[in-house]
Amino acid sequence: MKSQNFTLEHLAQVxxxxxxxxxxxxxxxLASLEQAESCDIAFVNGEKYVEQALQSKAGALIVTAELQSLFSSQLNFIIVQNPYLAFATLTHVFEKKHTQRGIEATAQIHPSAIISESAYIGHYTVIGENCVVGDHTIIKSHVTIDDQVEIGKSCFIDSHVMLTGEAKIGDRVRIHSNTVIGGEGFGFAPYQGKWHRIVQLGSVIIGNDVRIGSNCSVDRGALDDTILENGVIIDNLVQIAHNVKVGANTAIAAKCGVAGSTTIGKNCVLAGGVGVVGHINIVDNVTITGMSMVTNNISEAGKYSSGTGLLTNSQWKRTVVRLRQLADVPLTQLTKKIDHMQSQIESLESTLKLRK
Known part of the structure; x- marks a missing residue:
């Protein structure tokens, strides 16, 4: 592919x-400070990277006005308030874009489906009855889109994605390989030692500007819909169960699992490996640190953690022993001991003040 060339002035304007x-x-x-050559632009995201930037071969640096004063005036610069955001913006400029349009001969599309003339449908993709694919949407090879699914404008659907359950996808949504949207939720009614399957009758509604990584599952609702609001970003290997609602601009990192009928607010962050039980509510602006287990409602914004921090193996074993010993002591007994110790401390403090 022919390389893209841009002037410093043009990139600064972008x-x-x-x-x-x-x-x-x-x-x-674009390149890192370590790997950049004279034809590359790198960014300096803080004063701690200045020394590294001084050693870099980059032809230009994206910096703040304060950082620029630490460099020689002979260099090329793009001065911005937020170098990292500017770098993110420029990645779109240098991205290798998919320019092909039309429908590949091997694709199978039902006559009732409505496909925009500016869309691209890849090899061996199957599109069912009454589906809609919007303008400038790219659907790669081996994608399966079941009946009644609607996809908005300027979306990117990667290879081997499955869209089913009459899902409705907004504009500028990116869904990566091997992800299933609208699959059957995990619903069963226990009776007389057996599990009785509950047919999932809801759907999945995905807003605009949502990103879903590879190997994820977003299940359709049992009766109501599973909902991902605008701007939600989801990493790889994430499970979103039936009837979950995720608020706008919430980020969910890899290997998280959210059980059914849970509501997560706006602008939340679930770090890697977080587990969330079903039928609870989490308010806006909550951060859950990695490997935490959320078992109750969270009604106040803030940062929450659970689990045990990393210890050496020997320390961890001793900690487990102490926790077991603590669990064997009745809570009322511990409370009485703490109250008694507090009284003794207060008595000693009073005696010392009198002596002074």
Missing amino acids: VQGQCLGRPDSIFTG
Whole structure:
């Protein structure tokens, strides 16, 4: 593929930054400070990286005005308030874009489906009855889209994705390989020692600007819909069970699992490996640290953790023994001991004050 060339001035305009140096300098890519060459742009995201930047071969640096004063004026700069955000914006400029449009001959599309002329449908993709694919949407090879599924504009559906359960996908949604949207939720009624399957009659509603990684499952609702609001981002290997609602701009990292009928608020963060039980509510602006287990409602914004921090094996074994010993002592007995110790401390403090 032909490399893309951009002037420093043009790139500065893209990120609404100030261009310092030679505005007509040509750049062909972004790179880390360590790997950058003279044709690359790198970003400096804090004063602790200045020494590394001084050693870099990058042809231009994205910096704040404060950081720029620490460098030689002979270099090329793009001055912005947030170098990391500017870098994120420029990744879209240098991205290798899928420009092909149309429907591959091996794709199977039901006559009732409505496919935009500006969309791309890859090899061996199957699209069912009454489906809709919006403008500029790219659907790669071996994707299966069941009946009644609707996909908005400018979406990207990667290879081997399954969209079913009459799911409704908003605009600018990215879904990566081997993910299943709208699969059957895990619903069973126990009776006389057997599990009786509950047919899942709901759907999945995904808002705009949502990103879902590879090997994820977002189950359709049992009766009501499973909902991912605008701006939700989900990492790889995440399970979202039936009837879950995830608020706008919430981020869920890899290997998280959210059980059924739980509501997660807006602007939340679930770090890697978090487990959330079903039928609870988490308010907006909550952060759950890695490997935590959420078992109750969270009604106040903030950062929450559970589990045991990393210890050496010998320390961990001693800690487990102490926890077991603690569990064997009745809570009332512990409370009385603590109250008695508090009284003794207060008595000693009074005696010392009198002596002074």
